[in-house]
Amino acid sequence: MREFTLRLLQLDRRFIFVLMSVATVLPLLYPLGLPVRISPETQQLYDTLERLPERSVVLLSLDYDPASKPELHPMTVSLLRHAFARNLRVVALTLWPTGTSMAESAVTRGAAEAGKTDGTDYVFLGYGPGEANAIISLGQSLAAAFPADYAGRKTEGLPVLAGVHSLRDIDYALSLSAGFPGLDTWYVYGKEKYGFELGGGCTAVSAPKFYPLLQTGQITGLLGGLRGAAEYETLLNQTGKATAGMDAQSATHFLIIGLIVICNVCYLLSGRKA
């Protein structure tokens, strides 16, 4: 028995990789469609967008690159749908150079789906270089930070930016972040100084560090990882990629839990020698 447990503890990693592949692929092919419970932080973000009067200005900073696309892109899609459905003005940008093309494509598609007009209902400013400096610069003057938008038009005089001179004129800013610069950069260099409402989304692995800011009200609403995106899709009554991915995430989480249980049982049975 002890020999068997020791052998099990030294299981070939390729076996685990195969199990992981099966646990990911099978639920995607045969979804269970289990209901997703809405967490208070997701509800808070949804409610904040719901409370904004029509034509309020929402700044969407898409601070991620293709590596985090599966987790953060569904959030972008849902937030754009919600903002456009509420007839809010959307000002989008990115602080990540490798995210520019992806962000532009998401905003353009979202706007086309909702029948919105570029320059009147939304604008994509493009990549803001300088990380925190881009935020400070936007806080001082939007026209100085972005004299032209991604399409090359002068930002000064664009109908979508009417009355928006700096971050102080933003009603709600949202950063979907995969790291630095991201939500915490927006908090430290933007919200704290220019006093706008801030919320956002992040990868599941970085969600725990935002809970202190959530609890004190320093950020309003948070979407944590694929789960947060799935919750938002549920709130919008729209099934998207996040909801589809939740079954795969359920299966992989339970596979890892199973592996942890097996390895600890074997560890105890082997006399804690392994």
Next chain:
Amino acid sequence: MRFWQQTLPLLITFVFGLALVLQYYVPHPASEHFLQEISLWSQIIAGFAIVLGVGSLLSTHYQKITRQEAGWGYSAVLFVSLLTVFGAGLWAEGKAEGTFFGWLYDYVLVALQGTMFSLLAFFVASAAYRAFRARTPEATILLSAAVLVMAGRVPLGESLLPGVGTLADWIMTVPNTAAQRGILIGVSLGAIATSIKIIFGIERAYLGGGDGA
């Protein structure tokens, strides 16, 4: 020589460091204008830093190729990739829609970065199996918390184990928040202390030369 290499950088750091700290507390238009100018300058300097970084990267890998050091083939791949993407970007004037630059982005960069990130799931599963063991009481607490949060954050866990979602939420909002807040306060105090040391020239590692004090 010492003036240009040490005294002047220290003086610039001291003056601008102190000025920007004070600026935060002075809402006068002149002070705000100063911040605007500084942030634009910083963005311009960051642009030049990219040129410097790319130059340094190319120089390092060029040397690896010419000396045929171990793994020089990877350096050649880097050269070819960088020049191809740079050339495609210039040709397309930075626009992705319907260009070769966009094609490279969609079908090379997105796929490569997605693959790299996806590999994490496999390594996490393998590492959890090999390393996540209840060796000590502290490790057992950590392990139990991890299992509860993993189960409570997915619909399957909430369906199979009623209440586990609420328990996972409690772990995230109470013990996690307390620990994160402690880390946040510690990191912030550390950042303030380091900033003061840099502004007053006590910490000089950024000047290079390996002399940190």
